[in-house]
Amino acid sequence: MDSVEPSPYTQLEARFQRLLTLGEAASILHWDSSTMMPPGGATGRAAQIAEMSAVTHGLLCAPETGDLLKAAEDANLDDWQRANLDLMRRRHAHATALTEAQVVALSHASSACETVWRKARAENDFDAVRAPLETLLDLVRDSARAKSDALGLSPYDALLDEYEPGGRSADIDVLFADLEDFLPGFLTDVIEHQSTSTANAPKGPFPIEAQRQLGIKLMKSLGFDFDHGRLDISLHPFCGGTVDDVRITTRYDKSDYASALMGVLHETGHAMYERGLPDDWRYQPVGGALGMAMHESQSLLIEMQVCRSLPFLEYAAPLMAEAFQGSGPQWQPGNLHTLLTKVTPGMIRVDADEVTYPLHVILRYRLEQAMISGDINVVDLPAAWDDGMERLLGIRPANDREGCMQDIHWYDGAWGYFPTYTLGAMTAAQLYISARQARPEIAEAIPKGDFKPLMDWLGANVHSLGSSLTAPDLLKRATGKYLNTDDFKAHLRYRYLG
Amino acid sequence: MDSVEPSPYTQLEARFQRLLTLGEAASILHWDSSTMMPPGGATGRAAQIAEMSAVTHGLLCAPETGDLLKAAEDANLDDWQRANLDLMRRRHAHATALTEAQVVALSHASSACETVWRKARAENDFDAVRAPLETLLDLVRDSARAKSDALGLSPYDALLDEYEPGGRSADIDVLFADLEDFLPGFLTDVIEHQSTSTANAPKGPFPIEAQRQLGIKLMKSLGFDFDHGRLDISLHPFCGGTVDDVRITTRYDKSDYASALMGVLHETGHAMYERGLPDDWRYQPVGGALGMAMHESQSLLIEMQVCRSLPFLEYAAPLMAEAFQGSGPQWQPGNLHTLLTKVTPGMIRVDADEVTYPLHVILRYRLEQAMISGDINVVDLPAAWDDGMERLLGIRPANDREGCMQDIHWYDGAWGYFPTYTLGAMTAAQLYISARQARPEIAEAIPKGDFKPLMDWLGANVHSLGSSLTAPDLLKRATGKYLNTDDFKAHLRYRYLG
Numbered sequence: 001m002d003s004v005e006p007s008p009y010t011q012l013e014a015r016f017q018r019l020l021t022l023g024e025a026a027s028i029l030h031w032d033s034s035t036m037m038p039p040g041g042a043t044g045r046a047a048q049i050a051e052m053s054a055v056t057h058g059l060l061c062a063p064e065t066g067d068l069l070k071a072a073e074d075a076n077l078d079d080w081q082r083a084n085l086d087l088m089r090r091r092h093a094h095a096t097a098l099t100e101a102q103v104v105a106l107s108h109a110s111s112a113c114e115t116v117w118r119k120a121r122a123e124n125d126f127d128a129v130r131a132p133l134e135t136l137l138d139l140v141r142d143s144a145r146a147k148s149d150a151l152g153l154s155p156y157d158a159l160l161d162e163y164e165p166g167g168r169s170a171d172i173d174v175l176f177a178d179l180e181d182f183l184p185g186f187l188t189d190v191i192e193h194q195s196t197s198t199a200n201a202p203k204g205p206f207p208i209e210a211q212r213q214l215g216i217k218l219m220k221s222l223g224f225d226f227d228h229g230r231l232d233i234s235l236h237p238f239c240g241g242t243v244d245d246v247r248i249t250t251r252y253d254k255s256d257y258a259s260a261l262m263g264v265l266h267e268t269g270h271a272m273y274e275r276g277l278p279d280d281w282r283y284q285p286v287g288g289a290l291g292m293a294m295h296e297s298q299s300l301l302i303e304m305q306v307c308r309s310l311p312f313l314e315y316a317a318p319l320m321a322e323a324f325q326g327s328g329p330q331w332q333p334g335n336l337h338t339l340l341t342k343v344t345p346g347m348i349r350v351d352a353d354e355v356t357y358p359l360h361v362i363l364r365y366r367l368e369q370a371m372i373s374g375d376i377n378v379v380d381l382p383a384a385w386d387d388g389m390e391r392l393l394g395i396r397p398a399n400d401r402e403g404c405m406q407d408i409h410w411y412d413g414a415w416g417y418f419p420t421y422t423l424g425a426m427t428a429a430q431l432y433i434s435a436r437q438a439r440p441e442i443a444e445a446i447p448k449g450d451f452k453p454l455m456d457w458l459g460a461n462v463h464s465l466g467s468s469l470t471a472p473d474l475l476k477r478a479t480g481k482y483l484n485t486d487d488f489k490a491h492l493r494y495r496y497l498g
Numbered sequence: 499m500d501s502v503e504p505s506p507y508t509q510l511e512a513r514f515q516r517l518l519t520l521g522e523a524a525s526i527l528h529w530d531s532s533t534m535m536p537p538g539g540a541t542g543r544a545a546q547i548a549e550m551s552a553v554t555h556g557l558l559c560a561p562e563t564g565d566l567l568k569a570a571e572d573a574n575l576d577d578w579q580r581a582n583l584d585l586m587r588r589r590h591a592h593a594t595a596l597t598e599a600q601v602v603a604l605s606h607a608s609s610a611c612e613t614v615w616r617k618a619r620a621e622n623d624f625d626a627v628r629a630p631l632e633t634l635l636d637l638v639r640d641s642a643r644a645k646s647d648a649l650g651l652s653p654y655d656a657l658l659d660e661y662e663p664g665g666r667s668a669d670i671d672v673l674f675a676d677l678e679d680f681l682p683g684f685l686t687d688v689i690e691h692q693s694t695s696t697a698n699a700p701k702g703p704f705p706i707e708a709q710r711q712l713g714i715k716l717m718k719s720l721g722f723d724f725d726h727g728r729l730d731i732s733l734h735p736f737c738g739g740t741v742d743d744v745r746i747t748t749r750y751d752k753s754d755y756a757s758a759l760m761g762v763l764h765e766t767g768h769a770m771y772e773r774g775l776p777d778d779w780r781y782q783p784v785g786g787a788l789g790m791a792m793h794e795s796q797s798l799l800i801e802m803q804v805c806r807s808l809p810f811l812e813y814a815a816p817l818m819a820e821a822f823q824g825s826g827p828q829w830q831p832g833n834l835h836t837l838l839t840k841v842t843p844g845m846i847r848v849d850a851d852e853v854t855y856p857l858h859v860i861l862r863y864r865l866e867q868a869m870i871s872g873d874i875n876v877v878d879l880p881a882a883w884d885d886g887m888e889r890l891l892g893i894r895p896a897n898d899r900e901g902c903m904q905d906i907h908w909y910d911g912a913w914g915y916f917p918t919y920t921l922g923a924m925t926a927a928q929l930y931i932s933a934r935q936a937r938p939e940i941a942e943a944i945p946k947g948d949f950k951p952l953m954d955w956l957g958a959n960v961h962s963l964g965s966s967l968t969a970p971d972l973l974k975r976a977t978g979k980y981l982n983t984d985d986f987k988a989h990l991r992y993r994y995l996g
Binding site for chain 1: 547
């Protein structure tokens with residue numbers, strides 16, 4: 001039988017299908033490492049994940065991939081295929097900037113450092129994790145330099161570009177300077193404003209199984225399909241797994257139900273993005289989520305914009321009271337809203353309110369830039385962290401556990417990730433304002449526990465577009481504007497001083 | 499810096515290290531599929547596992563692997579390295595017999611058929627699984643023919659050789675004929691003998707959490723280390739994971755604690771074999787377990803030889819009574835021993851006693867030979883199964899759920915596996931008799947709940963030897979004899995007519 005050789009573009013699609021399928025396998029292994037794996041499995045798991053990285057790196061960097069990318073340049077492609085090809089080229093450029101030995105070394109060093117960090121954090125022992133973090137940072141610096149040369153970006157931007165394709169620190173600097181200008185004064189006003197309001201926290205303990213069942217109920221309300229996903233426990237909550245098997249995690253505290261619940265709703269926002277990605281482009285780069293800022297916007301839109309709002313609490317407060325067999329004024333929507341929007345400068349980023357959160361991020365953004373440039377080293381980190389907290393938030397950590405050891409990032413090899421949290425918060429505000437303007441029924445449905453109008457709008461304007469547009473162009477299409485601080489500041493003023 | 503090219507053998511070790519590391523990753527994905535994965539993840543998971551099979555198949559079949567195997571032939575190797583090279587050659591021969599397309603098709607068809615089987619079995623609907631099983635059997639027949647040509651074995655032996663390296667149906671036929679001769683008459687005698695004994699079964703319900711905790715306690719007694727393993731739930735119990743992260747599963751029934759408990763102890767025997775394999779040869783074929791018969795011997799030695807014996811129950815009976823807050827004569831060791839050694843012909847292999855179990859296996863062995871040769875097809879299977887049950891065990895299934903749909907094997911693509919269960923039972927009897935002869939303290943320690951002398955002997959004579967000897971040679975070294983039916987029959991006579 002004669003056969004016609006597929007076009008270079010078609011061959012690239014087949015190659016990336018293999019790559020992304022292996023990536024899904026690795027994603028399940030990562031989830032397992034954080035949720036199921038006994039401690040004695042860590043060394044072997046690091047080897048497995050490193051080997052899978054080596055395989056995908058090898059496939060991506062094979063000379064044929066480069067040849068096919070060149071050969072596909074003049075192909076007659078539609079917009080999605082063109083966007084797909086651009087994303088393939090970007091991934092190839094990132095991958096070929098590093099040798100396989102570098103990739104394997106980074107994978108091993110990340111796994112090793114993260115494992116040590118878990119124990120060191122628990123024991124508040126920064127010295128224990130210093131050496132593996134130094135090893136890891138040296139490798140990340142090398143990697144940043146290599147990518148800088150290959151991509152024509154600064155070393156920091158070359159790392160940022162992995163998490164936020166097209167993201168540049170020059171743009172972030174402008175947005176963050178504006179927030180740094182606005183937030184401290186605003187924070188003072190909010191604290192003053194809130195000092196007159198009182199709220200009574202519901203009393204625990206809140207049994208973990210009841211917390212879990214409440215989380216599941218609200219996840220289902222938001223549209224999470226348990227035939228295509230799970231809810232489990234991990235030290236650092238995340239959304240992982242694959243598009244048709246989304247795995248979110250949380251951690252429970254018997255004395256505080258709200259922390260796990262809001263975390264679950266946050267991860268559900270991530271999960272709904274994954275589940276809404278375009279089926280037709282599964283296993284292709286263009287079918288995947290945009291950068292981490294857009295991903296975070298989906299979780300923050302659900303958690304911060306929707307679930308901490310009074311209209312949502314009109315629906316959820318009775319369910320919360322029922323879950324914990326509570327009654328009385330402390331379970332009233334207004335009281336819960338006051339509690340869930342309380343602003344207090346604190347040490348821990350993941351527990352921070354949305355007013356102080358950007359200041360946590362700005363601290364980390366500046367520190368990670370300085371670590372990559374070499375302006376500060378691992379040994380300088382604890383003091384630099386504590387000084388930064390004092391300058392930005394007016395409080396000083398008592399120890400490294402509530403200081404520079406609190407986050408998994410860096411210890412897992414991720415430098416250049418932190419700014420996406422606050423870019424996501426700004427994106428969320430901008431999207432949610434536009435959504436409610438475009439479709440008033442979105443806001444009307446929420447107190448009834450009906451999230452379909454919202455999810456439909458997000459599906460049409462964000463999820464189903466995959467990566468067919470750049471993040472700025474998608475945001476412009478959805479909201480009429482590029483990313484700016486106005487809607488975020490308007491949201492904060494309305495919620496906290498309104 | 500000058501570098502000397504590593505020897506062909508050393509290069510092969512590096513290549514197999516990669517292969518076995520990827521195999522470990524696939525093993526965790528298999529475990530996840532059976533324990534954690536939501537149903538909607540099945541299609542994607544099948545793609546992931548098929549892609550990993552393609553990658554490892556590609557590595558194993560690459561022309562360089564063949565070249566290195568040739569080049570290493572005259573190398574100066576020690577015994578372990580020589581055995582390792584032989585095992586590499588065997589795996590290469592198996593793998594190169596199939597095209598990558600065949601491997602991927604088999605992986606997909608197995609995943610698809612297994613998924614349909616889970617539902618079809620629950621619904622007692624053989625017709626629902628007929629088409630996927632036919633597709634799968636066609637692929638397995640093609641694969642058997644291809645391997646037959648490549649390995650110079652009969653098609654059935656070529657499949658058997660994957661699970662039991664060096665195993666040949668001509669040898670099995672002799673052993674099984676002997677058992678088929680012995681067992682029916684023996685079974686009649688046992689039923690007659692047991693008709694005079696009475697035993698009172700402890701009354702349930704047996705709460706699942708109590709069953710789980712009791713299982714964990716006894717696993718720990720046997721030496722299972724939960725820093726290197728887990729116990730979970732799956733439809734078909736198994737031992738999976740990796741050497742340093744062994745994952746065993748069971749299924750619980752509130753009305754019958756013994757079934758899950760004996761299952762847990764059985765899988766613990768498998769797990770201890772994995773954990774005892776030689777560290778120095780991790781990631782090399784010679785460092786892995788011998789075939790499935792030796793693996794099954796380790797689980798049956800623990801479950802059947804040890805844990806259903808009176809001396810073990812002297813230790814375990816009080817723990818069982820305590821777990822379920824029971825007391826009285828039904829929790830006495832003698833009573834439990836009578837219950838745990840009760841012989842009754844039944845429909846379900848995994849629930850069968852050790853007297854009737856080989857007859858279940860002989861039925862499947864004959865049927866799978868006939869399916870591979872083409873003497874029977876999928877459409878003929880239900881009737882052939884039911885007729886065989888009637889002939890061998892004197893009972894006829896009422897439906898396919900308790901007939902030809904009961905086992906996962908075949909539906910997951912495994913033809914040639916079944917005989918290893920009974921080879922394992924015979925091996926277990928032979929090893930345990932020799933162990934107690936060699937070290938009398940083994941038997942003395944068991945009523946005290948001390949399994950160290952036994953595990954030490956198994957470690958020295960089985961586990962730590964990995965695959966450095968063939969199964970027959972290892973058995974000869976440990977027991978002075980090749981595999982035969984004498985010790986198994988002696989064990990049965992002692993336990994059931996003694």
